[in-house]
Amino acid sequence: MTGERSRNARREVSFTVNGKPCSVAVYPMQRLLDVLRSELHLTGTKEGCGEGECGSCSVLLNDELVNSCLIPILQVEGASVCTIEGLAAEVLHPVQRAFLECGGAQCGICTPGMILATISLLRHHPAPSMAQIREGLSGNLCRCTGYIRIFQAVEQAAKTIEATGPGAAQSSFDSLDASR
């Protein structure tokens, strides 16, 4: 105890990140975003607004897209988290490749969140309409691209994943699922 402000104790919280089990000693109300960046040094997840409006801090929590700035770490106990760092092992994930090839990234701050939102979208809508793409990414703000190239990247990623069948993309999905 170092005075009044430290009266609540840290506690151990265990979960898996990108398929690997981890355990951190944290205050229960620490945000998942801060635990990822400061405790686990996974700085691919960005902070934009800090109030769930911009989507820069998007991660998958038990396969669902969430804003990690709004998740207290205690609610992550036993859960599975996927961040941008978990997508590419040897080769880029098809969604990452599509963003690269289509010019779907400029300054890069929104890009990890855009890519995770795209992966979430394509799981629910493997061949999304433009309306579904726009809705799926509506919580992710980009101040550089004007979105057109991002939408093109999503369309290209959907086609690549469809063409390669349960190939490259699926292997990443499987590794996520195996981590649950």
Add this chain to the structure above:
Amino acid sequence: MRSLPADYEMLAPGSLAPVLELLAKEPGVWMPLAGGTELMVQYGAGKLNARKLVSIWGLPELRAIRETTEDLHIGAGCTYTDLRRHPIVAKEFPLLGDGASWTGSIANQNRGTLGGNIVNASPAADSLPALLVYEADLLLVSVRGERRVSYLGFHTGYKQTGLLADELIQTVILRRRFQGYLSYSRKVGPRNAQAISKLCMAALAKVSGRRLADIRIALGSMAPIPLRLRETERVLKGAECNEESLQAARVALEREVSPIDDIRSTRAYRIAVAGNLMEEFVRGLFPREGD
């Protein structure tokens, strides 16, 4: 100023009974936290007054949608995504599905809960007008037992509800009796997605020949609470759709709403648009020949 995590205590008992015991032991001390789409925003901004939180996220007792032949029982901890994916919500309660789809982004819908939205009691909440026109009941639970109350009248003032300090909303109950009703919903906001409404409307009507056999209209952002337009409905019920009845309905509507000027819109704009939406809804119920 950011909040300091060390200032906050949080428990996650994992089931309903210990949560209710905690609320009963120290009423008003423990703040239930579900998906965090409201409280974590306050926390991030250094404005969360509660220092002790109890997680109710994912409690199995609050996360199911159960149907009977008469009712749909929606666990208060169900998310907007849960609502949008449920076939009975989509088919029989489309106004609730619309409201869910307008609420925040996909990531917010994956966390935001119907019960949280009710308790947060924002007059701008997109899905609450739907609960008013469907005349939902709420099942409230505490260590003292359960009580079933009508959602009509649950909001007692700006951000005030009839929930007692030791209670949680357990279930939102909808009666499955809206076959034959036509529904209408609109959100008016500065952009399509991720925008808090300037105003929103949910409405239901049943038409019999040239007359309105039943009509129910509710509005968001037009009063300190989500508002059911009882007077406007009274004017229109049994009426034919003509200039006279629409004008009388508009007068009644303007009398019973009390919107404000704020960062999102103005009182005058809100009143004008609410009247226009009401008129569009009613006219749309009686397509003219050739339409």
